[in-house]
Amino acid sequence: NAGVTQTPKFQVLKTGQSMTLQCAQDMNHNSMYWYRQDPGMGLRLIYYSASEGTTDKGEVPNGYNVSRLNKREFSLRLESAAPSQTSVYFCASRLTVESAGELFFGEGSRLTVL
Amino acid sequence: GENVEQHPSTLSVQEGDSAVIKCTYSDSASNYFPWYKQELGKGPQLIIDIRSNVGEKKDQRIAVTLNKTAKHFSLHITETQPEDSAVYFCAASPMNYGGSQGNLIFGKGTKLSVKP
Numbered sequence: 001n002a003g004v005t006q007t008p009k010f011q012v013l014k015t016g017q018s019m020t021l022q023c024a025q026d027m028n029h030n031s032m033y034w035y036r037q038d039p040g041m042g043l044r045l046i047y048y049s050a051s052e053g054t055t056d057k058g059e060v061p062n063g064y065n066v067s068r069l070n071k072r073e074f075s076l077r078l079e080s081a082a083p084s085q086t087s088v089y090f091c092a093s094r095l096t097v098e099s100a101g102e103l104f105f106g107e108g109s110r111l112t113v114l
Numbered sequence: 115g116e117n118v119e120q121h122p123s124t125l126s127v128q129e130g131d132s133a134v135i136k137c138t139y140s141d142s143a144s145n146y147f148p149w150y151k152q153e154l155g156k157g158p159q160l161i162i163d164i165r166s167n168v169g170e171k172k173d174q175r176i177a178v179t180l181n182k183t184a185k186h187f188s189l190h191i192t193e194t195q196p197e198d199s200a201v202y203f204c205a206a207s208p209m210n211y212g213g214s215q216g217n218l219i220f221g222k223g224t225k226l227s228v229k230p
Contacts, residue, residue, distance in 0.1 A: 004157075033217075040123070042203060042222035043158070058217065090157050102148070103218060105157030 002026055006091050006106035013081045013113045021076040021109050023091030030096045032074035033058075033103070034066060036087040043090065049074055050096070081113045116141040118206050120221025127194050128229050135224045137204035138186040144206040147180060147187045148218070152201040161202075162189070194228045201225050 004025045013019055025032065034046040045058030049068040063085060065077045074093075078085055091106045117140040127133050139147075145166035150158035164171045164178045164187065171178050175194075180187040187206075191198055205218040 040222060042120075043220040045217055048217060092157075102160045102163075103150075103158075105159070107155075107157050 004091055004093055004104050004106035006089075006109050008109060009107065010110050011112070013078075013111065015082060015113060017081050018077065018079050019081065019111075020078075021089055021091070021111075022073070023075065023106060024073045025093040025104070026072065027093060027104065028071070029093040029104070030071070031094050032068065033092040034064075034074070034076045035090045035092065036060065037090060037108075038087050046076065046089075078111075081111075083113045085111065086113045087111060116144055116206055116219040118204060118219050118221045120204050120224060122224060123222065124225045124227070126227045126229065129194060129196060131194055133191045133194055133198070133226055133228075135189045135202055135204070135226070136186060137188070137206075137221050139206040139219075140185065141206070142185070146207050147178070148205050149178060149189050150203045150205065150220075152203065152223075154200075158203055191226075196228050196230050199226055199228045
């Protein structure tokens with residue numbers, strides 16, 4: 001099993017450009033998440049999808065949009081990138097929001113906005 | 115909402131020594147406390163977790179203790195090895211909650227360095 005797969009692994013954007021980070025999981029999980037990780041800030045939740053067809057804001061949603069394309073895939077879009085969005089982005093999944101079970105993370109996508 | 119504080123932010127130990135990382139949480143409804151290890155260039159990975167109905171849990175060289183009264187929990191690593199070097203994150207969330215209450219809130223992380 002591949003687990004959680006994110007693409008791309010690295011991306012450099014100019015301010016104002018748009019891009020989409022892709023995420024797919026093959027564990028038949030219902031819940032999927034997007035986090036950002038910044039030095040000294042830990043992991044902060046951007047958006048999550050408790051189940052197919054639903055999405056909700058997390059702690060830092062401004063400047064982002066998400067799409068739960070199907071049960072496997074959850075994408076994160078930056079419509080107009082800003083330098084403050086330079087970060088490492090992690091997609092994660094778990095069985096359900098209520099299960100409180102293990103959260104499985106992808107390897108991360110390092111984004112630099114110039 | 116929940117707030118998780120983690121200390122220290124960096125920790126350096128000699129190989130074979132013990133390492134202790136401490137976290138405090140604010141929401142008394144939280145009852146699930148996992149610890150994640152993040153190696154360089156990788157995503158975080160669960161290493162151990164504890165639920166509020168137990169006070170301590172061990173898995174080989176790793177143990178976690180929980181004090182619900184004081185709202186703090188700790189990770190203990192004994193006989194540290196160079197491969198234990200990584201960033202460790204604690205987290206807290208209430209179990210069996212729908213909506214945002216079920217989401218994990220992470221501490222800011224501890225960078226552990228084990229010197230050979």
